[in-house]
Amino acid sequence: MRILAVIGALAIVVGLGAAAFFFGGFYSVAASAEDPAIVTWALTRVRIASINRHADDQPPPAININDAATVQAGAQAYASHGCTNCHGGPGVTWAKFSEGLHPDPPDLKDVVGQLSPAQLFWVVKNGINMTGMPSFAAAGVKDDEIWSIVAFLKKLPGVSEADYKAWTASLATAAPGPSK
Ligand code: HEC
Structure with a gap:
């Protein structure tokens, strides 16, 4: 009985201590602060498990994600929605500010091999909470x-700089530029 009372008292002290630490402003929300390895490990595991559990959409019958025209349309959508600002692209460097994001946006050609089309769709549609990754459905x-x-991302590791430039060229000319 006594031991249970001690455990209960300890739990209350720990709870109050944690509340004072977080609500008292002692925890730093700075994006420049390094996370302890265990926090990075836990956040990564939670992200992977969450995406695995939620991602179950399949493309509608009218869309073939292996179709060259779909891949090219995807390259244009990728460029026009600003993905390159954070992730870069073939021959396109990410914007400098993305190096200040925490967690760091990955170079997508290195990660798309580990993600199924359903998982990529879910991430782009819903975003990743409390990171810089936006929900494009909400946008x-x-x-x-x-x-x-998704079609473009699955082909990304094999897309040359020249192909990407050709596929997105119409955007460069269509984009409003400074008037001369
Ligand atoms: C403002 C910056 C920003 C923009 C714009 C952005 N992303 Fe991201 N993205 C991130 C960050 C940050 C992460 C890493 C999140 C993490 O580590 O949990 C990420 C992660 C991802 C991932 C990897 C998810 C995983 O499970 O490994 C994919 C795929 C992705 N983004 C695709 C896109 C696409 C496609 C676009 C454009 C439609 C886009 N992102 C636009 C910041 C951005």
């Missing part, structure tokens, strides 16, 4: 366009 991008982005 107004329709599912069909997200599937084209």
Whole structure:
């Protein structure tokens, strides 16, 4: 009985201590602070498990993600929705500010091999909470366009700089530039 009382008292002290630490402002929310290895490990495991459990959408029958036209449309969507600012792309360097994001946005050609089309779709559609990765559904991008982005991402490791430039060239000319 006595031991239970001690455990209960300890739990209360730990709870109050944690509340004072977090709500008292002692925890630093700085993006420049390094996380302890165990925090990085836990966040990564939670992200992978969550995406695994939630990602179960399949492309609608009208969309073939291996189709060259879909891949090219996906390259244009990738460029026009600003993915390159954070992730870069073939021949395109990410914006400098993305180096200040925490966690760091990955170079996508290194990670797309480990993610299924359903998982890529889920991440781009829903984003990753409390990281810089936005929900593109919340930003107004329709599912069909997200599937084209998935088609492009699955081919990304083999896309040359010249191909990417050619596929996105129409955007460069269509984009509003400074008037002369
Ligand atoms: C403002 C910066 C930002 C933009 C813009 C952005 N991302 Fe991300 N993205 C991130 C960050 C940060 C992560 C890493 C999150 C993490 O480590 O949990 C990420 C992760 C990802 C991942 C990997 C998820 C995983 O499980 O490994 C994919 C795929 C991805 N982004 C695709 C995209 C696509 C496609 C676009 C454009 C439609 C895009 N991102 C736009 C910041 C961004």
